[in-house]
Amino acid sequence: MKSRSGKVSQINTPYARQITVNQQVVRRTRIKRCKLILLFFTIVFLILGLQIIQNKRSLTKINASIRTSKTQLVRQKEIGKDLKQEKKQLHNPDYLQQIIRSKYNYTKKGETVYNLDN
Secondary structure (H helix, E strand, O other): OOEOOOOOEOOOOHHHHHHHHHHHHHHHHHHHHHHHHHHHHHHHHHHHHHHHHHHHHHHHHHHHHHHHHHHHHHHHHHHHHHHHHHHHHHOOHHHHHHHHHHHHOOOOOOOOOOOOOO
């Protein structure tokens, strides 16, 4: 006979033993269920965590791509402004004549061109 609290002792009958065995089986079953539930939630947590990490990485790559695209856009806009300005200047005969003389060594009759570039 086992004594639980000192004054009360448990009766060692087949019914009492059966109840004790049933309580142990119920307790083991509950522990197994608890472990399975914890395992399930751990797996779900890991899957969702990996998804978050993967999305964060792709977001970082996309943001870097956006930044480079914006800088390229700014450069192209500046180039476009320069080209528009040059296009306007090409309608000016003095500027056009200056460009033809410098790039193509064009001369008027009686002029001599001295190239000082080495």
